[in-house]
Amino acid sequence: MEPLRKHKGIVALLDRSDIDTDQIIPKQFLNGINKLALGKHLFHDWRYLKDGSLNPSFELNQDYYQGASILLSGDNFGCGSSREHAPWSLLDYGFKVIISTGFADIFYDNCFKNGILPIRIRQDEWLLLAKEVMLQKRTIFTVDLEEKVCLTEKGKAVFFKIDTFRQKKLLEGLDDLTLTLQSHQKILCFEHNQQEQFPWI
Template sequence: MDAFTTLTGLVAPLDRLNVDTDQIIPKQFLKTIKRTGLREGLFYDWRRRKDGSQDPEFFLNQPHYQQASILLTRDNFGCGSSREHAPWALLDQGFRCILAPSFADIFYNNCFQNGILPVVLQGSEIQALFDGVAAHDGYRLTIDLAAQQVTTPEGTTYHFEIDPFRKDCLYRGLDAIGLTLQHAAQIGAYEQRRRTQAPWLFQDVR
């Protein structure tokens, strides 16, 4: 997992409440267990009109948002089923940070496990950022994980809270597997010790 330290990136606005995981990545894209190649399914139903053509009003169909790495949205983002494909698809599109007043719990946890920083800000702060995006083309923010701050081009700073353990893991790029591998020497020593103490547990089964 890639570490998250400081990110300065283009902001893409998704001005919708209660965005559920079925809208983030519809069920027909859940057949794969790979974390790549899912960007084509991201917000699939919203990116297209009823006739199947692309909707030019949706932000992902607009060229100037293709390189966005920060998603700005509204309350209860990521509600619905617990599918981990949702953060996979967002990450495959290039999003490393999501700003919202609130997130669904399981989605919030899954973001940390996949290298995405979900930032909770007050509703008034989120609205100020939406206003900034509307007023300025190419609106960019700087997200500083160590300082727990979001900084606007005008120099306004918003502070966010984050669990210290999750912060440390994301800052160092450690998911659950990475955390376990930090103890590889101790695990290997334990396995060797058990092999000596209880050799019958390690016999080949024929």
Template sequence: MEAFKKLTGIVGPVDRVNVDTDAIIPKQFLKRIERTGFGQFLFFEWRFDEAGKDNPAFALNQDRFKGASILLSRANFGCGSSREHAPWAILDYGFKVILASSYADIFYNNCFKNGILPIKLSEEQIEDLFQRTAANDGYELTVDLENKTISDSNGLNLAFDLDEHRRQFLLQGLDDIGLTLKHEDEITAYEQKNAARLFA
């Protein structure tokens, strides 16, 4: 997993509450066995019309949001089923940060396991960011995980809270397996000692 320290990127808005995992990655696309390739199906029912063409009413299809790496949404993001394909699709599309006022617990935890930084802000802060995004083409934010700040080029400076254990996961680019492997020497020593005791 890639380490995450600081990102400056375009903000892509999905101005909806209760965005569930079936909207993020519909069930008919869960047949792949790899973690990659899901980005093309992200928000499929909203991004495309019945003929499979881009829906111009959906914000992420607009040129001003092309290449966005920071996803802006509203309360209860990632609710619904526990499918880990949802963060896989978000990351594969190109988003590395999500900004919302609240998240479903399982989705929130799955983000950290896949190298995505989900940040919780107040509803007032989220609303302000939607307004700034609407008013400025190619609106960019800088997300600094080391200092736990969000800023823009117009004087915005927000602080955010994050559990230190999760922050370190991202800063070091670790998932659960990577964290375990940091203790490989101790694990090996224990196994050797235990084997010697059992077969002495």
């Protein structure tokens, strides 16, 4: 997992609440565990028309949002099922940061496990950011995880809170596996002691 310290990117506004994981990545694309190539199916039912062509009315298909890596979305993002394919598809599409007034708990946790920074902010702060994106269309935010602040091109600053342990994991690029491997010698020592004390096990 790549470390995430300071991220600067184009912001896409998806002003919809209660976006569930089936809308993020529909069930027909869950037939594998490969994290790659899921980005093309992100928001599939909204992004594409029945003939497979891009839906010109969908927000993320607009020219000014191409290359976006920061998603500013409505409340209760990632609700529904616990499928980890949801953050996989967002990451493969290119999103590194998701900003919302609220996230479903399991989705929120899965984001950290996959190198995405989910940022919770107040409604008034969300409206401030959304207004700037709507007025400028193609705008860039800078998210500084160490300072826990989101800076807009207009110079507005929105600070956010994050659990210290989760912050450390993102800053150092630690997923659950690499975090466990940091204790490799302690694990070996424990297993050795167990074998000496209980050789019959």
